Amino acid sequence: xxxxxxxxxxxxxxxxxxxxxxxxxxxxxxxxxxxxxxxxxxxxxxxxxxxxxxxxxxxxxxxxxxxxxxxxxxxxxxxxxxxxxxxxxxxxxxxxxxxxxxxxxxxxxxxxxxxxxxxxxxxxxxxxxxxxxxxxxxxxxxxxxxxxxxxxxxxxxxxxxxxxxxxxxxxxxxxxxxxxxxxxxxxxxxxxxxxxxxxxxxxxxxxxxxxxxxxxxxxxxxxxxxxxxxxxxxxxxxxxxxxxxxxxxxxxxxxxxx
Amino acid sequence: xxxxxxxxxxxxxxxxxxxxxxxxxxxxxxxxxxxxxxxxxxxxxxxxxxxxxxxxxxxxxxxxxxxxxxxxxxxxxxxxxxxxxxxxxxxxxxxxxxxxxxxxxxxxxxxxxxxxxxxxxxxxxxxxxxxxxxxxxxxxxxxxxxxxxxxxxxxxxxxxxxxxxxxxxxxxxxxxxxxxxxxxxxxxxxxxxxxxxxxxxxxxxxxxxxxxxxxxxxxxxxxxxxxxxxxxxxxxxxxxxxxxxxxxxxxxxxxxxxxxxxxxxxxxxxxxxxxxxxxxxxxxxxxxxxxxxxxxxxxxxxxxxxxxxxxxxxxxxxxxxxxxxxxxxxxxxxxxxxxxxxxxxxxxxxxxxxxxxxxxxxxxxxxxxxxxxxxxxxxxxxxxx
Numbered sequence: 001x002x003x004x005x006x007x008x009x010x011x012x013x014x015x016x017x018x019x020x021x022x023x024x025x026x027x028x029x030x031x032x033x034x035x036x037x038x039x040x041x042x043x044x045x046x047x048x049x050x051x052x053x054x055x056x057x058x059x060x061x062x063x064x065x066x067x068x069x070x071x072x073x074x075x076x077x078x079x080x081x082x083x084x085x086x087x088x089x090x091x092x093x094x095x096x097x098x099x100x101x102x103x104x105x106x107x108x109x110x111x112x113x114x115x116x117x118x119x120x121x122x123x124x125x126x127x128x129x130x131x132x133x134x135x136x137x138x139x140x141x142x143x144x145x146x147x148x149x150x151x152x153x154x155x156x157x158x159x160x161x162x163x164x165x166x167x168x169x170x171x172x173x174x175x176x177x178x179x180x181x182x183x184x185x186x187x188x189x190x191x192x193x194x195x196x197x198x199x200x201x202x203x204x205x206x207x208x209x210x211x212x213x214x215x216x217x218x219x220x221x222x223x224x225x226x227x228x229x230x231x232x233x234x235x236x237x238x239x240x241x242x243x244x245x246x247x248x249x250x251x252x253x254x255x256x257x258x
Numbered sequence: 259x260x261x262x263x264x265x266x267x268x269x270x271x272x273x274x275x276x277x278x279x280x281x282x283x284x285x286x287x288x289x290x291x292x293x294x295x296x297x298x299x300x301x302x303x304x305x306x307x308x309x310x311x312x313x314x315x316x317x318x319x320x321x322x323x324x325x326x327x328x329x330x331x332x333x334x335x336x337x338x339x340x341x342x343x344x345x346x347x348x349x350x351x352x353x354x355x356x357x358x359x360x361x362x363x364x365x366x367x368x369x370x371x372x373x374x375x376x377x378x379x380x381x382x383x384x385x386x387x388x389x390x391x392x393x394x395x396x397x398x399x400x401x402x403x404x405x406x407x408x409x410x411x412x413x414x415x416x417x418x419x420x421x422x423x424x425x426x427x428x429x430x431x432x433x434x435x436x437x438x439x440x441x442x443x444x445x446x447x448x449x450x451x452x453x454x455x456x457x458x459x460x461x462x463x464x465x466x467x468x469x470x471x472x473x474x475x476x477x478x479x480x481x482x483x484x485x486x487x488x489x490x491x492x493x494x495x496x497x498x499x500x501x502x503x504x505x506x507x508x509x510x511x512x513x514x515x516x517x518x519x520x521x522x523x524x525x526x527x528x529x530x531x532x533x534x535x536x537x538x539x540x541x542x543x544x545x546x547x548x549x550x551x552x553x554x555x556x557x558x559x560x561x562x563x564x565x566x567x568x569x570x571x572x573x574x575x576x577x578x579x580x581x582x583x584x585x586x587x588x589x590x591x592x593x594x595x596x597x598x599x600x601x602x603x604x605x606x607x608x609x610x611x612x613x614x615x616x617x618x619x620x621x622x623x624x625x626x627x628x629x630x631x632x633x634x635x636x637x638x639x640x641x642x643x
Contacts (some may be wrong), residue, residue: 011569030546033545033546033547036546036547037546037547038546049443055594066417071600093617098636126413133344133585134583135297148546149543151546152543152544152546152548153544153548156547156548158544161541161542161543163380163562164562164563164564165526165559165562165563165564166523166526167391168523168525168526168527168530168532168612169525169557169559169562171525172336172346172530172531172557173380173530173556173557175296175337175341175346176292177292177294177296177336178336178527178610178612179293180317180612181318181319181336181588181612182292182293182294182319182320183293183612184318186614189525190523190525190527190590190612191523191525204292204293214562215563216524216575216577218520218521218522218523218577220523221520221522221523222523222615224521225317225612225613241601246291255309
């Protein structure tokens with residue numbers, strides 16, 4: 001019966017550190033179940049075996065930084081029923097999108113002995129700027145349980161449960177004391193998308209914004225707080241320019257203080 | 259059995275905890291957490307935050323050392339008892355595929371008998387408000403009801419108030435008058451350290467009887483009364499509740515809502531720390547096989563987009579509409595819905611708002627502006643148009 005065919009899942013890498021796709025291998029307890037339920041059709045980090053498309057689900061890691069990748073992502077889209085962008089690189093351009101604030105030619109001439117060999121785009125951009133994306137899973141890196149949730153949801157035709165509210169909700173549910181209020185520590189939590197289970201505040205540090213902007217982020221109000229608490233504009237620029245520097249609300253807020 | 263006030267010396271307080279444990283209670287109470295006084299499991303009176311207090315302002319909470327060794331010399335922290343009565347995350351049921359059918363297994367009703375040690379008057383009122391929502395409304399939450407019925411409530415009357423406290427305005431404190439099993443007042447005076455104890459229920463009286471204590475003298479009673487009187491003089495905030503229901507309902511388009519929306523992070527902290535906010539969402543998840551399903555109930559907030567998501571999008575897309583929804587529900591439509599205000603004046607939403615938005619200030623701004631009759635303002639603006 002056709003229904004018994006295992007769904008074909010492919011994992012694609014663009015400009016990235018591989019950390020997000022490795023989250024799939026990190027799913028130690030769930031890995032056997034994953035392997036039971038899906039056919040890993042293309043996953044170079046796990047196996048050299050490549051099964052031809054089309055694919056039921058493509059997980060795309062990394063950002064688009066070269067003309068070659070710009071073409072390749074269209075091929076991935078064409079061969080995929082669902083395309084899910086995973087991680088800050090794929091959803092916002094990643095840490096390498098810091099180049100977008102400068103002239104990339106300057107970097108090339110400084111870094112490479114033979115700049116002529118380098119064929120790169122001016123910017124690092126999110127997958128959604130090139131092709132239609134069915135779902136974006138946030139994080140640097142992504143949360144492996146959320147990855148299992150997204151795969152489960154797509155295989156069962158339901159909406160993934162990955163709320164877009166603030167990290168604060170996760171802090172409060174786990175009973176973590178607010179580091180902003182109790183210590184005056186700058187924390188990106190109020191403007192950052194949930195999903196990490198509020199790891200940093202639970203270790204007594206402010207949130208670094210690894211999951212990018214939440215729904216309706218009020219970055220201006222948070223910046224106002226940080227100025228009242230003695231932070232300089234350049235510190236704010238650095239806070240917003242990390243893994244999700246080119247996610248629009250974070251980019252705009254950093255530009256306001258640049 | 260007598261309901262006359264008793265005096266428990268500081269060094270006999272552990273006996274009270276021992277009796278509660280013997281009676282099958284799991285004691286939870288104030289402990290020193292990371293940067294704040296939080297509620298957690300308590301084994302002995304040594305776990306209480308002896309010698310610590312808190313200083314609070316809008317968006318600011320700081321632990322400070324006290325000059326004495328008071329165990330309950332603080333106000334209220336970020337936690338409230340709702341984390342035990344209405345837990346942040348709770349599985350409701352699991353479903354298992356079973357050939358062509360499936361089987362649902364409801365989560366067992368919580369059977370732990372909690373002893374809440376150190377409940378403040380405002381918190382007791384908050385619990386009573388949640389009782390009206392979860393037990394006395396049309397739909398009974400059986401898990402909440404079981405937790406509530408099993409709970410033993412030890413009040414510790416407030417001996418001081420914080421800068422964000424306004425229970426006097428809300429008529430919810432500082433003295434707890436009823437609804438508890440035991441009410442203690444901590445007294446430190448000229449080298450003495452003792453607790454004035456009153457039973458508020460037969461359960462409480464039975465426990466108190468097992469603790470080494472002497473009858474309170476009239477001067478002990480006066481001292482206990484004075485302690486809580488002192489707290490009532492220290493309220494850092496006030497909220498004029500006269501006609502607040504109508505005030506907010508008539509001012510849905512007041513410009514103040516735009517100003518507060520500029521500051522509001524829509525982070526949901528105020529609703530999470532509020533001891534009466536009761537909203538939750540349900541999340542259904544499947545595992546990879548699709549044979550196993552779980553439904554979880556989690557604290558939700560009217561500050562999220564999903565909260566008001568109906569077919570086609572969120573009804574309250576702007577932060578302005580979400581803040582307005584929260585404040586008008588809390589202070590106004592709550593009265594229509596449940597017969598009381600939803601605010602107990604504990605000040606948590608003021609202290610734990612990272613940017614210090616203060617609902618007492620918001621109401622005051624709307625009220626003061628209201629002194630100019632709304633109709634004449636409209637006429638004036640129409641005239642100018």
